[in-house]
Amino acid sequence: MRLPSYFRFNNAPAGRHLTLRLIESIFVAICAMVMHRHAEGSALAAYRSTAVALTIIYAWCAMDANPTPRATPVRGALLTALGWVFCEALAVGTVKLMHPDYEPSLRSFAGLAALTAAGIFACRIARAPGTRVHSVAVVGRGDHCAVLMRNLDAMREPIYRIEAQFETGGEAAAPLDGVQRFSDIAAFVSHLRAQRIDELWLALPLTDEDALHRFIDAFRNELVNIRFIPDVSNLTRFQSGTVDLDGALAINLVASPLNADALAVKTIFDRVFAACAILASSPVLLAIALAVKLSSPGPVLFRQLRRGASGKPFEIYKFRTMRMHAAGDGVVVQATRGDPRITRVGAFLRRTSLDELPQFLNVLRGEMSVVGPRPHAIEHDALYQDIVDDYIHRYRIRPGITGWAQINGLRGETDSIEKMQRRVEHDLYYLSNWSFALDMRIVLATIVRGFVHRNAY
Template sequence: MRGIRGFLARLVDIVLIVGGAIAASHIRFEDLTQIRGDGAFITFSVAFALVAFPAFGLYESWRGRSLLRLAGQVSIAWLVVQASGLVLMFSLHRTDFISRLWFAYWTATAGGALITSRLLVHAVLRSVRYAGLNLRNVAVLGVGVHCREVVNKLMAAPASGFRASAIFDTQPDGGAAPNGVPLFDDFGEFAEHIRGNGVREIWLALPLSEASTTLHFVDEFRNDLVNIRFIPDVRSMALFECSVIDLIGAPAISLVASPLPARAILQKEIFDRVFAALALIALLPLLVMIAVMVKCSSRGPVFFTQYRKGADGRVFKIYKFRTMRPHAEKTGVVTQATKGDPRITRVGALLRRTSLDELPQFFNVLRGEMSVVGPRPHAIEHDEFYQKVINGYIHRYRIKPGITGWAQVNGFRGETDRVEKMQMRVEHDLYYLRNWSFALDMRIVMTTVVKGLVSSNAY
């Protein structure tokens, strides 16, 4: 059956690739007979696709896996096929026969068709699985809460194609088992149930400390044709949600590392530079007016500069409009502004209350030292103190600090005269890191613009 499905999938891909080429010819030449010498290119691409697509795993089961990732894999595989075809045609000196516009139409049309066909197949399978068909039974062996969470996730996602059929909890904590799923406390009975009911999928939801249990279970089923997958419980060690990466050819679980993938960092980088450039252009008259007001308010420079820590602890110089009269501080001491602080000028009080003193930090964003949204940077002296007394404080610097952040739009800004205040700020920063999305960044930016400029806590 699997061989037939694989053959049909390949046949559909061939039809879509050839059909895309014909459609591109019709769009480009408005005549289906105008394929001409491009027929050789189409043949090469079909042959390359039959070789490359399996290498990218496009004909493997995507049960329970990300559709977004599947679309990405299809796109990459198709682009590799087209690039290989171009190289071959160039080597054979046949590029003169190819219309560049036709090639672009073909690549886009066939690529879109290849992705759409797979999404349609998954949509049909999703409906079938919601109806209780085409499901693969899964037996889960685990410990306490983590075991029940894995089973609950299985039951909450029937479209994934998996169904929990048995549970074996090695250390039951009295928690209720999910309804309708048999719960075993005897290993022999659990193993007999797996073999007697044709279960072909076994998930081990165990902590890393249960290595002996894992080895014992794998050894028990070494002669059975079952898939055994390990879903480790690493919550006690991991600060952020764990991910598995390929590291020098070996799978590695990230326990404590940057929670933002490279794709997310690139998105933020592009948004930051564009937003900062547009903001500086739009705000130029306001910046000039504030600079004049600061200069007239008291003696001293227009800008206040101070060293702060950026991403990965790299030190940079932050820019603000000066809001205080020039004064001397003891070496290694930074005194926070307090309510009614005599050092603050009248203009400075207005700037601090409305956060307009932070606007020059768009220059830091443009320089790549800060982000528009992220944990607010603190004075280095404060960093050294708080990272000793607040758990997880230093992980705020896994990403670039921001002009605004989740803590600030939730009211945690201004003076931190008690450790508890800083604790709440750090908790919000870590929440932001765990739950980052581009939509969350946009929400924070809009909240800052609409109601986040004025705060009673800023003075």
């Protein structure tokens, strides 16, 4: 049974398909020219014209044939490679009709077809989207909830798997094998947290506003994506089914604000920029490491657990700026102005923010981004997420070395809830208005204004 079209809200974005098709089309054009490299005279122009025309046809057809979520990467790559072989055969046939004296070698054609098909297959597999199955918990009741779960369970190649179900009352939906059912919301939240469920689907009527608010509030400190799958059966006529409006009926209530295209752009920029920054600053890094080592006993790098994307912990790297001291369990004391723990070298590094340079290693490791919300100590996260509105959503993306809050003067010690609230508001503004141009603006502002700030101590 086919999943209704409005559940297809996780398709690979069109921009990524366009880039892939353009790469393949360039490859196709090169192969087409190689196939006729021995042509001479007037035939050469005809061969090249035909090759270019067929390349355009291939690109046009391939761009329109975006794979669906049900298509596996291997299947999609194989079909694309076979399509290219067909294009090669069509090219040879067209040229033969135009120039009867053209006598292609069957052996060379077969070898080239196999080689180019393998190349396109490898290209498609290398760039294929991940096939990770997302775990889902469903909230609902009655026929709407039951149909949703049955359709999802019947998919041959699902990208979602139902792990839990919450009954909101009324007529109960038929249970699925292996799906745990809940009626207590506290136990339901605990289960989703313990099992690290990816998404929460609210299959509820449009009129059940109280239930919507209740579940959104219950998961306010969780990084689970919340989607509203409305029950509109009471509003439809003639039972004519659904119309595919590119996922318009699957409403993202709480989800990552950056799509796959945006994350891909950020990742490419992050890796390239971080690699260049480390190479360019390597003499400075070595000099700072030597100065830190000579300034006081202890390691060169300071490491501390921070929360990354989706709340996953990682070790952040900084140059050590304080003398070695024992900290209380679960207690992190922020540096203050004139803090006696800070060394003389450390004071300079903190004032100029040069102590942050090792975080480019975190960027290369995929744990941080060049631009994003600054990560806080895990102990501070536990403190602020219950008292600062929407604090948890800072971790929808990878944390950054610099960010919108930092270039607007919100850096350094956060000794009041108001300061943290303002920082979080700037972080959420960045997430809601992200663009590559905004990232470049933040990077340039950080470089032009320098790393020195009155709140850096």
